[in-house]
Amino acid sequence: MSQATALIDGNNFYVACEQSIDPSLSGQPVIVLSNNDGCIVARSSEARALDIPMGQPYFKIRHKLKQLDVVVRSSNYSLYGDMSQRLMSLLSQHCEQLEIYSIDEAFVQVNRPYSYDLHPWARQLRALVHQNLGLPISIGIGTSKSQAKLANYLAKKVSTQAGIFDLHMTKDQYHWLKAIDIEHVWGIGRQLSKWCRRRGINNAQELRDMPSNELRSKLGVIGIRLQHELRGEACLPIEIVPPQKRETSVSRSFGRPITSLEELHQAVSTYVIRASEKLRRQKQRAGAITVFTRTSTFSQPFYNQSATSQLNTPSNDTAVLLKEALSLTKQIFKPYRLLIKAGVVMQKLQSIEHLQPNLLEQYNTTELQRRELLMQTIDNLNRRYGDGTVNWAICLPSRSWSMRREQLGCISTTQVSEVPIVSA
Numbered sequence: 001m002s003q004a005t006a007l008i009d010g011n012n013f014y015v016a017c018e019q020s021i022d023p024s025l026s027g028q029p030v031i032v033l034s035n036n037d038g039c040i041v042a043r044s045s046e047a048r049a050l051d052i053p054m055g056q057p058y059f060k061i062r063h064k065l066k067q068l069d070v071v072v073r074s075s076n077y078s079l080y081g082d083m084s085q086r087l088m089s090l091l092s093q094h095c096e097q098l099e100i101y102s103i104d105e106a107f108v109q110v111n112r113p114y115s116y117d118l119h120p121w122a123r124q125l126r127a128l129v130h131q132n133l134g135l136p137i138s139i140g141i142g143t144s145k146s147q148a149k150l151a152n153y154l155a156k157k158v159s160t161q162a163g164i165f166d167l168h169m170t171k172d173q174y175h176w177l178k179a180i181d182i183e184h185v186w187g188i189g190r191q192l193s194k195w196c197r198r199r200g201i202n203n204a205q206e207l208r209d210m211p212s213n214e215l216r217s218k219l220g221v222i223g224i225r226l227q228h229e230l231r232g233e234a235c236l237p238i239e240i241v242p243p244q245k246r247e248t249s250v251s252r253s254f255g256r257p258i259t260s261l262e263e264l265h266q267a268v269s270t271y272v273i274r275a276s277e278k279l280r281r282q283k284q285r286a287g288a289i290t291v292f293t294r295t296s297t298f299s300q301p302f303y304n305q306s307a308t309s310q311l312n313t314p315s316n317d318t319a320v321l322l323k324e325a326l327s328l329t330k331q332i333f334k335p336y337r338l339l340i341k342a343g344v345v346m347q348k349l350q351s352i353e354h355l356q357p358n359l360l361e362q363y364n365t366t367e368l369q370r371r372e373l374l375m376q377t378i379d380n381l382n383r384r385y386g387d388g389t390v391n392w393a394i395c396l397p398s399r400s401w402s403m404r405r406e407q408l409g410c411i412s413t414t415q416v417s418e419v420p421i422v423s424a
């Protein structure tokens with residue numbers, strides 16, 4: 001029995017999540033904007049057909065979108081994150097080994113049946129995801145991760161494949177690899193694709209069959225590994241346990257420039273609370289914290305400042321991290337500057353399993369355990385009843401600086417108050 005590697009990828013994921021919770025949007029041209037309603041970051045296929053470009057600033061195209069009757073949504077990352085978790089947990093029930101690669105992508109390892117044909121498995125999985133979550137997915141199958149990536153690209157591009165492409169079931173692999181431009185090969189960035197094109201290497205097939213020594217001289221062992229992968233030899237294993245994060249950050253642009261220390265305190269506190277939650281979810285503690293802020297790159301004079309503090313004892317307790325962050329915020333604040341962005345970075349992360357205590361500090365283990373339980377309770381309440389159910393006083397006054405989300409759809413999967421009520 002041979003093994004195959006598949007890449008499962010959500011189609012137009014952000015838009016699909018919006019359509020899933022608001023079915024009146026299906027079949028409509030829909031776009032999703034980046035933070036602060038900045039640029040277009042996702043388009044439904046109907047919006048693509050109207051030639052609406054990806055990455056276009058919203059303010060430049062606002063009127064055209066209105067004329068074309070395109071539905072506009074502000075980004076809603078709590079919805080996308082929640083849908084992603086549901087998708088991954090469903091996939092893990094139906095795939096043998098699963099590596100979550102991004103918010104909407106997962107590599108899986110599957111055994112080929114005696115017929116060798118994985119189409120029935122893939123069709124069933126697509127139907128299951130659609131039935132449970134209302135999300136369309138594409139499945140690309142090969143014998144390595146790089147092949148699975150290319151197959152997934154073909155599954156999306158070739159309409160006759162109905163969202164499934166198995167590179168090893170096709171009679172003409174040469175033809176299909178030739179149809180994939182070099183820019184779409186996994187691991188070939190913009191610079192490398194230029195280098196390839198200068199050498200007459202224009203597509204995946206030509207990269208696979210080019211002289212190995214040329215590739216080695218440019219990319220070293222990574223190039224050789226990529227070539228092996230394209231030929232179907234799996235060199236990159238499926239990583240079931242995600243590697244431990246070294247840093248975790250939360251940063252946002254403001255909806256309007258801010259100039260007061262009070263508002264900067266409030267913004268930084270909001271990000272620290274979010275980052276501390278992330279640390280606890282990742283089962284990690286931070287050994288250092290950095291806070292930064294800046295003005296717009298176009299403002300004169302440009303102001304950009306950061307400050308870091310080392311913690312005596314690593315922590316993921318919001319109160320401890322808030323105290324450090326607030327004193328750092330005072331250090332980086334400068335009056336009369338139009339600040340448009342701030343953020344926090346949690347550094348020197350370590351697992352909660354082994355705490356490295358400071359020899360010079362006194363510990364009250366009972367107090368530490370009590371604080372841990374308190375954080376756990378707050379997280380559980382916020383998870384169950386929605387973000388901000390239990391909040392920190394510093395975040396409570398209204399936040400007129402928070403990012404623009406004028407076109408926010410409903411958030412019914414993460415806020416109890418948004419769950420639709422049906423009367424019968």
Ligand SMILES: [Mg+2]
Pocket residue numbers: 009010011012013104
């Ligand atoms: Mg996707």
